[in-house]
Amino acid sequence: MQLTTAVTAWHTAYAIARDRPAPLPAELTPVTAAVGRVAAAPARARSAVPAFDTAAMDGYAVAGPGPWTLTGRVLAGPAGHRLAMTAGTAVEIATGAVVPAGAEAVLQYETSHRDGSAVTGTCGPRDHIRRAGADVAAGDLVVAAGRVVTATTAAAAVQAGVDRLWTHRPPTVTLLVTGDEVVRDGPPGPGQVRDVFTGLVEAVSARAQARLSDARHVPDRPDRLQADLDAATSDVVVVTGASSAGAADHLHTVVDARHWIVRGVACRPGHPQGLAALPDGRWVVSLPGNPYAGLVAALTLLDPLLAALSGRRAGLPRRPVTGTARLVPDGVRIVPARHDGTIVPATGSGSLHAAASADYLAVLPADWTNGDNADVLEVP
Known part of the structure; x- marks a missing residue:
């Protein structure tokens, strides 16, 4: 399947989401509440360890x-x-x-x-x-800027007399699930589908300590989408569906074209995804409405974006991948794979069944061959 040249290359899109946002402002945080956050400034010991012989x-x-x-x-x-x-x-x-x-x-x-x-x-x-100060002397560095504060890091800081740390504020996320066919709970009726995105977006957000502050269903009406988008006060607004070129896809009408940094990505599935930076500082991430394509887009744009806002830097580990896949000549094919590197046979962009039995998604370029290394994205 050919992709148009107007879209953004997958690795470029990932890099934009990872590198463009600046970390959110720092706030003084009690050490016990700082676990999972990223230190925004170095912290130095206020007392020696041990404090006495x-x-x-x-x-x-x-x-x-x-x-x-x-x-x-x-x-x-x-x-x-x-x-x-x-x-x-x-x-x-x-x-x-x-x-x-x-x-x-x-x-x-x-x-x-x-x-x-x-x-x-x-x-x-x-x-x-x-002896007093044999492990840590007063003034020694105990938490480096940019470090994710673990429970052990926090305990070591407390041991050195540090009660509070400067940490980057974790981002907040609003999720707008569009589509007249979507139901939030209960068995779907004829022509209806269940909302699968709330749990996925919440899980991806949690990896960066981000908080899903609001999740709501939006009918296929541009005025409603505009109103809910304007009302969202979070750092990031995630919109599922409404991102392609169909009669019910209104997002690119609602958000000014000048604000889009990524508008379509050269990958299958997940091509109609996007990233916009609004003038008021908020970010908009659009995810395709098909569940597997939406998962691909969440790991391509939302995951590195939230990492960057929280002060982290998302990485792309590489692993050998084995199996067969239908490659994309001018883009990448993103397939589910297990820890041993074997590709899980895909079931289409609308199904999460294959991804549910996978450990990560492998990003296969057009020249990939069986057994080659590939970038991988951890499945939430």
């Missing part, structure tokens, strides 16, 4: 050469800060407790012997004391 083992803190006289016990907590040791003394100590001033090593239980208040044993080459 601490025992790395259970045993006896000892001062000077042995044998030692046991003078007390220190458990985790502030009590150790009030103690000072002199040569020839020992203090029983728990892992994580403050090592008293004057202690030279922690003698492990396993290498020591206690008889009443007398402690004997031999200290090894390691002192088993974690």
Whole structure:
């Protein structure tokens, strides 16, 4: 099947959606609420880690050469800060407790012997004391700008005394599902189809920590589409259907032609997709109404767009792909494939059945041959 030369090449369209948008403004975020977001500025330790000399083992803190006289016990907590040791003394100590001033090593239980208040044993080459600042010094970088904040990253920041991080605000998304034939729930009647896009768009949005703030059905009327598009206050408006050239396809009439950056992509399926930048800063992504074609378009334009707005950079991993596919001479064929690289036989642009049993979609150029590497898109 030939594609017109007026459309955007698939890789170009993907790159535009990935590279054109700037990350959304930064906001100061509690560390616990920052997980999944992208750090907009570096964060540095406000306190050292450890913050004090601490025992790395259970045993006896000892001062000077042995044998030692046991003078007390220190458990985790502030009590150790009030103690000072002199040569020839020992203090029983728990892992994580403050090592008293004057202690030279922690003698492990396993290498020591206690008889009443007398402690004997031999200290090894390691002192088993974690010195203050040995892991992180105050002022050290703990979260780099551009890093996705994981739960472990957040915990490490808290450990270093950081309570808040500057993170990019996650984008918000409005979904307008067009079509008089679409029903939102219940079994479809004659001539009707179920809305499959709400769940797909919500899943794609979640990968960038974006929030689907509104999803609504819009009948095939240009005035209604215009009104709902104007009313959407989210960063991104996704419109399903209404994007081709049929009698019920009104999106390109509603959105001024000057605002479209991508208007048709050289791929099958998913050709009638588009990306527009509105003067007020909102983005419009149009997805074809056929479910599989719409999924292809969501991964081509919506996924990298949301990643960019949230401060991420979407990537295109490559994997070897095996099987047969009907290639597109002047574009790419996008096929479902499993983790082992085998192509799942497709069932057409209107069905999600093949994609549902796949792990990713493979982007096959016109010169692809069986076993070649191809760019892949993870199926949500």
